[in-house]
Amino acid sequence: MGESTSGSGWISAAEFHRAAGVSDWRVTGTGPQAVFTSTSLSHAAGLLAPVITAAERFGVLPDVDVRPEAVVVRIPYRSPEGIPAAATAFAAAVSRAAAQLQLTPDPSLAQSIGIYVAQHSQADVRPFFTAALGYDAFGDTDAVDPLRCGPQLAFNPISGDSPARGRTHFDVFVPADQARTRVDAALAAGGRLVDDAHAPAWWSLASPDNHGVDIASWTDTFD
Template sequence: MMDSLTTVQILDAGLVDWRKLAQALHARYLTGDFAAGLRFVTAIGEAAEAMNHHPDVTLTYPHVDLKLMSHDVGALTERDLDLAHRISEIAREQGVAAEPHAVAEIELALDTADVAAVGPFWAALLTGSAEALHGADVVDPKGRVPLLWFQDTDAHRTPRQRFHLDVWVPHDIAEQRIAAAVAAGGAVVDNDNAPSFVVLADPEGNRACVCTCLDR
């Protein structure tokens, strides 16, 4: 089993086509049409077989989305960096452009003072099995639903917002995304933990976080 990498190691790896979001490396390649996308995916598959490491691939008409993570470690390792570099080489060979700022990921967050009590319920509801609860996360092994994580909080009786969205974006566009949300009527509620995350609210007070991989 390989060692997991720190965020600094990942950022220093020179992966210009890729961005780290919540847990994995993500990339989008603009293939332009389905046939070009299929050629690109076929070449990626051959490289993945040769390296015995396989990405998650989504092939659509105009682009290909890729996700890399070492599931046996539950984190990013050198094998992910190696395959990411190889996929970038394949893209250059085929004349396929990357659009790293287009990637994003949604997490659901639920404030709770008792993960042991509520966690199995949400795991069973979302995935069909309470066994999908891993620590403070509900992880769907089939990738059907977003990650749900439980944010520790004090027990409370007063009604308040318990669910919020964590919107993971590339670290180099976070300020732009926050500015766009503010210009659209939102407000920054808390930026004490920037650039790791910034809490925003819509005009009615519903909150969400813009998250990046930095300072984690």
């Protein structure tokens, strides 16, 4: 038996990006992911066998979304601790296989959507949402679809706000090199900049009718 290639422990997004062979990948709010465009459903599906081989070799549990236009490979957060160290070797192996299959990486398509449920500091609404949506609690403040198909929810208190008044907005996690473009597009489409004090980690925007959307890139750069 050779030495284990699965690795152990956890790494940050910055550590993930410093690894060799992962330039196709970006880290969104739900973990590292890569998008490879394809010419057909069968073309995209050709990556499945190499993904399975790499997953078994490195001890990673990926999600794979096969569409006629593209195949999306994700390394989902299964623990609030971070990205598994073995993710880098797995990602590099998948990228090599995709290149051999002439699947084209397009990091600009990588993203994840989260719903930020803001609640009064004395309220705890997570049990309601997990029951209504069939979600599982994740960490201390979040909730996730057990099959990771739906958006992740985050529950955070508002101090000094009025009881019984809920506020919800979308978190859109995009690659760090795409965030400013996404912000500019939303503003050009009629949006309003609410707060850029935390940019480039995130920008807070409002729609023409004042619904909140945060464009966030910090998940792709944290160390």
